[in-house]
Every structure is written in C-alpha cells, then in structure tokens.
Amino acid sequence: MACLSLDLCVGVLLLIGLRCQSCAGSKVYSSPGASVALPCGTRVHGPCSKISWKYKEKFFFFRDLVESGKVIDMKMGRLRVGADCSLHISDVSFMDGGQYMCYDGATSANTTLQLLNNGADEVFAVVGESVTLLCSDSTSPGVGESLRWSWQKKELITANQGGDVTVSANGKKTEFKINPDSSLAIKAVTAAHSGYYECSLFNDSGLISIRRRILLHTLHETTDLPSAPQQDVNFTLTCSLTCAAACDEDINLTWSHSSGEQQQGGAVVKINNTLISQLLVPKSQASQTSTCVVLREGAEIANHKWPVQGGKEVMYSTCSVCYPRFLTS
Structure with missing residues (x-):
C-alpha cells in the first residue's frame, strides 16, 4: 500500500485496526473555558518518553501534538503531558473537540473530547429550605477516580464518612453534605450559599473532566x-x-x-x-x-x-x- 504522507499512513493504519489493540476508546466531556485531561489508555506501561499524541483533523489526517513525551504543538501553551502520560488541555474551546489518539510505540488508544453547549445549569432555591445539586447523570467513577465538588472555586472536603462538609463563608459556618450518589445537599439554604458550584472527575493525576456546573x-x-x-x-x-x-x-x-x-x-x-x-x-x-x-x-x-x-x-x-x-x- 502506497501512502501519500506519513500522516495519511498513520490514519489508514488506525482505521483498519493495525497495531491498535484498544481502539474502542473513551469519551471525555468538558465545557468551554475549563481544563481537561485526556487519558492515554494504552496497554503498554512505560515511560512517557515513548508517548505520542495526535489529533484527528479531517478524513485520515492527524496533527502531531506530542512526540516522545514532549509537546511539539505549542498552540498558545495550552497543552502539557501529565505524569500518567495523559494529555492536559487548558482553556478548552469548541475547536478542541474531536478525536485524539495516544500511541506508545506498540499500542494505541482513542479518546473523544466532547464539548458541552451549556457552561452552567441554573438552580433557584428558597432561603430556609433544603436543596440537592446533582453531580452527573452519567456512569459512576471508574477505579482510581473520584467525583469532587467545589464552591466558588474552593474544594469541599468531606469531613467524615457520613459525607458532612463544613466550610467558612463570610465568617459564618455553612453546612453541606456529599451524598453517596455524589450529589451535594444543603440542609438549610441561606443567601450566602448563592454562588458557583462545580462537580468534577479526578484521578491520581488530577482533573479529568467537569461533570456539571451549577449557578445557585x-x-x-x-x-x-x-x-x-x-x-x-x-x-x-x-x-x-x-x-x-x-x-x-x-x-x-x-x-x-x-x-x-x-x-x-x-x-x-x-x-x-x-x-x-x-x-x-x-x-x-x-x-x-x-x-x-x-x-x-x-x-x-x-x-x-x-x-x-x-x-x-x-x-x-x-x-x-x-x-x-x-x-x-
């Protein structure tokens, strides 16, 4: 088979499944302006110096982003390689959506980045009553992953096994509770609870994706x-x-x-x-x-x-x- 270019060859090989032992891939969701980490997902574990990342632009053509563990497409300095060889993208835009391929020299894996149209859901709650904020309608976190809530960019840390969380807002104690289904409950809403809430998926290397943003x-x-x-x-x-x-x-x-x-x-x-x-x-x-x-x-x-x-x-x-x-x- 003759190829017109190296990129075209790589694309064709990927599509017909040669040397691709984990092509099923995964899907990661994010919102514009957020940061996201795309997992490599290959079966061969080795140093990230062997890792390459490519982005599928159109047809069979892939653009090189990372070679031998180093970012070569600087693209406004928004890319970096994580400790687990994941590809981190900051300040995500709709132009970043699409298919990414991680290749370790022996196997490859595909990840699709899907951008959400809505930056944030809106919830209206009555002072004195309770409210529960849902984290995600999708599947539960995988092995080594966890869902975490933040409020006004401050992470809410679970204080005990019951899920109770206490943080300080404007000098006053406000109580939250993280439920077993990862939803966030506020027992008695006050005006001080108004703000920006975010539920995100993390693994040992850091942020993977944002599951839900809520304006309360x-x-x-x-x-x-x-x-x-x-x-x-x-x-x-x-x-x-x-x-x-x-x-x-x-x-x-x-x-x-x-x-x-x-x-x-x-x-x-x-x-x-x-x-x-x-x-x-x-x-x-x-x-x-x-x-x-x-x-x-x-x-x-x-x-x-x-x-x-x-x-x-x-x-x-x-x-x-x-x-x-x-x-x-």
Missing part, C-alpha cells in the same frame, strides 16, 4: 406586619433574589396575585448581586396569596408563593420550571 440563586421573602393587627393597615412583602454572581440585565422581579392577575410592586432595587422588590398588600387581603416571580427577558423562570393568613406568615414554594431551572426539596 436564592430567593428570600420577608413580611413587615404591623405591631397591632388592624383591618385597614397595609403590610409589606419584600422579595430578594441573590444571584450566583452579578444578576444579568435580563433578570427581573414582579408579583402576581392568587387570582392570576399581576400585582404592581415597587421599583426593583439592585444592591451588589441582589435584586429587591417590595409589595404593599392591604390587610383585608391577608388570607390571599401573592407570588414573587423571577423573569428572564419577560418569561417566568422561577416563583415563590407567600401567603399571610391571620397575621401569621405561611411560606411555601412551587416549581414553575423544574431542575435545573428551579429546585427545592
């Missing part, structure tokens, strides 16, 4: 009741949405009545990463329900019902758009 927003409502109940005295509902980071410009708050009619609240005030809206309600409507509604570009993405009956607060919430948009438990 929190809703908090309070009622300002008069000191002495009077039929003709108004009371005030205050709804606060604390965003994971700065609230997007297309996010807004409004109010609706139990009859389905929209209620006119005061102007929405923005303080740091929190939106605040107040609603004046006549005491005569204390047995009815008002709902704080979160809008994005005019469409409802979450809500929280807040009835006040007989001068006593009764709080409950509904799921208008289920996980990952809004979740309480």
Whole structure:
C-alpha cells in the first residue's frame, strides 16, 4: 500500500485496526473555558518518553501534538503531558473537540473530547429550605477516580464518612453534605450559599473532566406586619433574589396575585448581586396569596408563593420550571 504522507499512513493504519489493540476508546466531556485531561489508555506501561499524541483533523489526517513525551504543538501553551502520560488541555474551546489518539510505540488508544453547549445549569432555591445539586447523570467513577465538588472555586472536603462538609463563608459556618450518589445537599439554604458550584472527575493525576456546573440563586421573602393587627393597615412583602454572581440585565422581579392577575410592586432595587422588590398588600387581603416571580427577558423562570393568613406568615414554594431551572426539596 502506497501512502501519500506519513500522516495519511498513520490514519489508514488506525482505521483498519493495525497495531491498535484498544481502539474502542473513551469519551471525555468538558465545557468551554475549563481544563481537561485526556487519558492515554494504552496497554503498554512505560515511560512517557515513548508517548505520542495526535489529533484527528479531517478524513485520515492527524496533527502531531506530542512526540516522545514532549509537546511539539505549542498552540498558545495550552497543552502539557501529565505524569500518567495523559494529555492536559487548558482553556478548552469548541475547536478542541474531536478525536485524539495516544500511541506508545506498540499500542494505541482513542479518546473523544466532547464539548458541552451549556457552561452552567441554573438552580433557584428558597432561603430556609433544603436543596440537592446533582453531580452527573452519567456512569459512576471508574477505579482510581473520584467525583469532587467545589464552591466558588474552593474544594469541599468531606469531613467524615457520613459525607458532612463544613466550610467558612463570610465568617459564618455553612453546612453541606456529599451524598453517596455524589450529589451535594444543603440542609438549610441561606443567601450566602448563592454562588458557583462545580462537580468534577479526578484521578491520581488530577482533573479529568467537569461533570456539571451549577449557578445557585436564592430567593428570600420577608413580611413587615404591623405591631397591632388592624383591618385597614397595609403590610409589606419584600422579595430578594441573590444571584450566583452579578444578576444579568435580563433578570427581573414582579408579583402576581392568587387570582392570576399581576400585582404592581415597587421599583426593583439592585444592591451588589441582589435584586429587591417590595409589595404593599392591604390587610383585608391577608388570607390571599401573592407570588414573587423571577423573569428572564419577560418569561417566568422561577416563583415563590407567600401567603399571610391571620397575621401569621405561611411560606411555601412551587416549581414553575423544574431542575435545573428551579429546585427545592
């Protein structure tokens, strides 16, 4: 068989299975902007000085990335070889997606890098209630691998076999629990829990891939009741949405009545990463329900019902758009 180029020869040999004893390959998921490690997966264990990495561009052509354990495609300095001969890519872009081949001189293995379209899921939780964040819908970690959670880029370390985790946020103790299925539970949500959560897959060499990114927003409502109940005295509902980071410009708050009619609240005030809206309600409507509604570009993405009956607060919430948009438990 005559080959037009060395790259073409290598590609053809790979496709027909010659010298390829583990071509089934594996798949790794990542998001744009993240870092990822692609496992080599060959059967021959030896020094990484024998390892080569190639990237399949199109047809049968492969671009050389690593030769004899050294990166030759510097590509903005985003590539390096790990201690286990894995290929580490930082600041991943959609252009990095595709098939990679690791070759150790005797066997080869393929890994497909698949980029996720969504950087992060959004979850809305009510202050005072509990919430559980799912790590991944895919298969469990393999031998030597583990799933880990981070919050605001700080890793959450399991403190005991029960999975309880305690970290400090703004000088206050906040409690998490990592469940056996690797989901992350927050027992009693506070506004301080708003933020960026990430569940990642690790092995002994470090990060392999990011399984899920979550932006947790929190809703908090309070009622300002008069000191002495009077039929003709108004009371005030205050709804606060604390965003994971700065609230997007297309996010807004409004109010609706139990009859389905929209209620006119005061102007929405923005303080740091929190939106605040107040609603004046006549005491005569204390047995009815008002709902704080979160809008994005005019469409409802979450809500929280807040009835006040007989001068006593009764709080409950509904799921208008289920996980990952809004979740309480």
